[in-house]
Structures are given as C-alpha cells and as structure tokens.
Amino acid sequence: MKLKKEAYEDIPGTWVFDAQRARKGYRVNEFLYSLMKAENRREFLANEREYTTKFAMSAEQQEAVLKRNWNKLLELGAVSYALAKLAFTDGKSYQFMASQMTGMDEKDYVAMMLAGGRSPDGWRSKSERKGKR
Amino acid sequence: MAKIVAGVGTSHTPAIGAAVDLGKVNEPYWEPLFKGYEPAKKWIAKTKPDVVIMVYNDHVNAFDFKIIPTFGLGCADEFKIADEGWGARPVPVVKGYPELASHLVQSLVLDEFDITIVNEMQVDHGLTTPMSLLFGQPQEWPCRVIPLAVNVIQYPAPTGHRCYMLGKAIKKAVESWDEKLKVVIFGTGGMSHQIQGPRAGLVNKKFDKAFLDGLSKNPERLSRIPPLEYLRDAGAEAIELVMWLIMRGALGKKVKEVYRFYHVPASSTAVGHIILESRR
Numbered sequence: 001m002k003l004k005k006e007a008y009e010d011i012p013g014t015w016v017f018d019a020q021r022a023r024k025g026y027r028v029n030e031f032l033y034s035l036m037k038a039e040n041r042r043e044f045l046a047n048e049r050e051y052t053t054k055f056a057m058s059a060e061q062q063e064a065v066l067k068r069n070w071n072k073l074l075e076l077g078a079v080s081y082a083l084a085k086l087a088f089t090d091g092k093s094y095q096f097m098a099s100q101m102t103g104m105d106e107k108d109y110v111a112m113m114l115a116g117g118r119s120p121d122g123w124r125s126k127s128e129r130k131g132k133r
Numbered sequence: 134m135a136k137i138v139a140g141v142g143t144s145h146t147p148a149i150g151a152a153v154d155l156g157k158v159n160e161p162y163w164e165p166l167f168k169g170y171e172p173a174k175k176w177i178a179k180t181k182p183d184v185v186i187m188v189y190n191d192h193v194n195a196f197d198f199k200i201i202p203t204f205g206l207g208c209a210d211e212f213k214i215a216d217e218g219w220g221a222r223p224v225p226v227v228k229g230y231p232e233l234a235s236h237l238v239q240s241l242v243l244d245e246f247d248i249t250i251v252n253e254m255q256v257d258h259g260l261t262t263p264m265s266l267l268f269g270q271p272q273e274w275p276c277r278v279i280p281l282a283v284n285v286i287q288y289p290a291p292t293g294h295r296c297y298m299l300g301k302a303i304k305k306a307v308e309s310w311d312e313k314l315k316v317v318i319f320g321t322g323g324m325s326h327q328i329q330g331p332r333a334g335l336v337n338k339k340f341d342k343a344f345l346d347g348l349s350k351n352p353e354r355l356s357r358i359p360p361l362e363y364l365r366d367a368g369a370e371a372i373e374l375v376m377w378l379i380m381r382g383a384l385g386k387k388v389k390e391v392y393r394f395y396h397v398p399a400s401s402t403a404v405g406h407i408i409l410e411s412r413r
Contacts, residue, residue: 007361008288013332014369018288026198033197036216071330079286080329080370081192088218094147095400098333109334113398117325117336124365 010125013102015074025077028065031055032082041089070101135233135307135314139180140380140388141173142348142407143266145189145321147258148400150222153265166404169394170266176392176408177267182317184230185278186303186383188376189259189321190285192217195251202249203291204299206241207256207280208234215255224261224270230277233310237279240306246299256280263321266406285322285373289360296375297356300382307383320380322373324395324405325366335368336403341395344374345407349390352381387412 008016015021022029031052034040044051052062064072065086073083087097099109112118122129149166152158158167194215196202212227241248260280268274284290291299300318307316324344327335347355356378363372381388388409396404 008364011332011365011369013330014327014364015330016288016364016369017286022198022287029193029198033193035218036194038216038220041218074329079193081286085193085218093400094328098328098401101329102331102333112334113336113401116338116397117401117403118327118332118334120335120337120340120366120368123332123335 010127012123012126012129017077017079021077022079023077025061025079027055027057028061028073028076028078029082031057031065032078032085035085035089044089068100070097074101135184135310135312135316137304137307137316137318137383137411138182139317139408139410140384141177141263141267141317141319142377142380142405142409143263143319143321144323144399144402144404144406145259145262146399146402146404147217147262149404150258150262150265153270154222154224166396166399169396170406172392173267173394173406173408174269177317180317181315182276183314184233184316185276186281186316186318187260187263187278187321188281188283188319188379189263190373190376191254191282192257192259193286194257195254195282201284201287202251202282203284204246205249205251205254205282206234206238207251207254207282208238209252209254212254212256212260212278212280214261215257217257222258222261224265225273227256227260227264227274227278227280230279233314234279236310237303237306240309241299241302244302244305246302251282254280254282259321263319281379283376283379285375290372290375292360293358293375293378294356296378297352297382300379300384303379304383304385318380318383320377322376323371324374324403325368325371326402327368328370328401330369332368334401336397337367338397338403340367340371341403341405344377345393345395345405348377348381348407349388349409352378355381381409384409384411385413
C-alpha cells in the first residue's frame with residue numbers, strides 16, 4: 001500500500017492530524033478523552049501505567065504518555081487538544097505544553113509570544129530550511 | 134421575517150475565557166485585549182440580537198473520535214458547559230432555539246448541505262469564550278444561541294469555499310423563517326496560530342491583516358484560499374478561519390465594517406476581531 005506524500009508534510013515542526021494519523025492515534029486519543037472526568041484523572045495520577053494499560057494503545061504510545069513526550073505523541077496520532085487534557089491533569093497550562101513542544105523554556109516562549117510570536121519566515125517548508133543551512 | 138443583521142468574527146482562545154473567570158482582565162498581560170473588546174460589547178448591547186448563530190468548533194469535548202461531524206447543528210433546548218479537563222467554566226447554560234434550529238437543518242439539507250443533527254451536546258470554550266468577550270459575565274445570556282459545530286480538528290476541515298456557500302444557504306434559511314427576529318452570526322477561531330510541535334507560536338500578521346481586509350473587500354477570493362496555505366503560512370490551527378467564511382457568506386454581498394481589533398498574543402494565538410453589518 002502506497003500513500004501519496006501530502007504537500008503539508010513539507011511543513012517543518014508540524015504533524016498535521018490527518019486521517020491516517022487519526023487512525024493510528026485512536027486509542028491514545030480515547031485515553032486522553034477519558035481525562036475529562038475528575039475520577040479518571042485521579043485514577044490515572046494514582047497509577048499511570050496501570051490506568052493507561054486499560055486502553056489498547058501501542059507500547060510506544062504508552063511510553064510517550066508516561067514520559068510526557070508531547071512531540072512523539074503528536075507523531076503517533078494524538079491530537080493537541082486531547083493532549084491538553086493530559087497537561088491539565090498535570091496541573092499545567094496549554095502554554096506550558098506548547099513551550100515544551102518547541103524545546104523552549106516556558107518563560108522564553110511567553111517572551112517570544114509577547115514580542116509578536118514566531119515569524120513564518122524560514123518555517124514554511126522543510127526543503128527551504130535545508131537549502132538555507 | 135428573521136434577518137441576519139450582522140456578523141462577528143472573533144478568536145476563541147481558551148485562555149481568554151479563563152482570564153475572565155479568574156478575574157485577570159485588568160492584569161497587564163490581558164488589559165489591552167479586553168480593552169479592545171469594549172466597543173464590541175457596547176455594539177452588541179445596542180444591537181440586542183434575539184438569536185446568535187455561533188459557528189465554532191468543538192475541541193474534543195462534545196465529540197470524541199467515535200463520530201466526527203463536519204457540520205453539526207445544535208437543535209437542543211439548552212447546552213451545558215463542558216468540563217474540558219480543569220472543571221466546567223462558571224458561565225450560564227446556553228439556551229438554544231430548537232424550532233429555528235430544526236428549520237435551519239431542514240432548509241440546509243434541501244439546499245444540499247448534509248448537516249448532522251445534534252440533539253444533545255455540551256459546549257466548550259470555542260463557543261463560550263466569544264460569549265464572554267461580547268456579553269461579559271451576566272447571570273443569564275441575553276439571547277438564544279444556535280451552535281454550529283464545524284470539524285477543523287481532523288484534517289481536512291471543509292474548504293473555505295464550502296463554508297462560504299454554507300453561509301449563503303444559512304442566510305436563505307434564516308430569511309425563510311416567518312418570525313420577526315434579529316440574528317447575529319459569529320464566525321470564531323483563528324487568527325494565525327499554531328499550538329503543536331516545534332513550530333508552535335507561529336504568528337503571521339500580514340496574513341491576518343489581508344484576511345480581515347478581504348472579508349469586506351473580496352470574500353469570494355478569500356474563500357478560495359487552499360487548506361495548505363492556511364497551514365503553511367498561518368499555522369496548523371489557523372484553518373479555524375474557514376469558520377469566519379460561513380459568517381461572511383451569511384451576510385450577503387454588501388457589508389459595512391463597523392469595528393476591527395487585532396492583538397498579539399493571547400497565550401499562543403493572534404487575536405482578531407471584526408464586526409460587519411449587512412447592507413442591502
């Protein structure tokens with residue numbers, strides 16, 4: 001089975017939540033969705049491994065959840081809005097999670113946003129970035 | 134007859150709603166933003182809509198991934214506020230208008246838009262943040278609300294042109310409702326922003342300005358922006374802006390821009406706001 005490479009895959013630093021990714025991430029997102037309930041949040045925090053084992057996600061996905069490896073989770077089909085529920089469960093903000101995804105300190109990330117955000121220049125395409133290096 | 138008198142475009146960033154709930158609106162970080170919405174609050178208090186059609190998107194709250202409607206129209210009597218993971222926002226329950234909503238569904242389906250009928254759902258910040266921005270913190274919301282939830286989470290969202298055409302069909306549907314009603318339609322989400330991956334924090338002011346300009350000057354052309362352009366130039370989550378095109382389509386050919394506001398940042402988002410009144 002061969003899939004056509006989509007043009008948006010050339011956007012750097014981005015995992016577009018498309019149909020294939022959604023398919024792969026279905027069980028992770030199901031787990032994340034369960035964190036909307038306070039009793040589930042408590043149960044998860046009490047024993048993360050045991051709680052996540054109830055969902056039929058892959059071992060790689062489960063490890064990424066336990067390690068809060070946000071970018072890995074995006075790559076493996078978690079959608080950012082569902083991931084936010086994990087960040088909230090940890091008592092963290094969306095902003096904290098976003099800064100972690102960029103590899104920046106939260107303070108530096110906030111400063112970047114206050115200064116007008118990240119310019120799209122140099123961030124439009126992977127091939128463009130390669131050419132620059 | 135019912136009439137759509139105006140359209141409101143606004144971001145719906147959850148942090149804005151949280152700032153309202155936590156009493157942070159006068160903090161230096163938030164003050165400029167809330168100041169920018171003061172004229173809009175006055176405008177809507179004067180306009181006094183009977184009904185708001187709220188075009189927004191659910192963020193994995195009402196809909197998990199079992200069923201993902203591209204266009205879901207809320208036909209319930211009321212819509213409770215979702216707990217998105219930190220407790221439900223302390224805002225009033227949203228009162229619907231099932232009679233008019235059902236009429237919209239019927240008219241839209243016959244107009245070849247395959248709307249999903251939603252008889253029960255909770256609403257999240259996508260709907261409640263714009264309500265807070267325009268109506269403040271009342272005991273009860275001053276008008277009825279018909280939610281139109283659009284899938285912009287799983288790619289692909291409906292195209293801008295499809296959304297624009299849907300807006301036109303909504304205008305026709307509203308105008309065929311035989312009751313004197315003042316309707317305001319909201320298009321929410323955006324503007325440029327990306328909240329995932331190493332590219333998070335992207336803002337494109339030029340793109341946003343061109344989009345705001347295009348709403349009154351050339352919405353037809355705006356509706357032809359391909360999905361890739363939103364994702365690449367304005368951030369993965371900027372695709373939410375297609376929902377503004379539903380709002381614009383519902384206003385008819387001529388509009389008058391009565392207010393505009395733009396501010397960076399709210400959390401990771403470039404905040405845009407526009408008010409367009411319908412002109413015949």
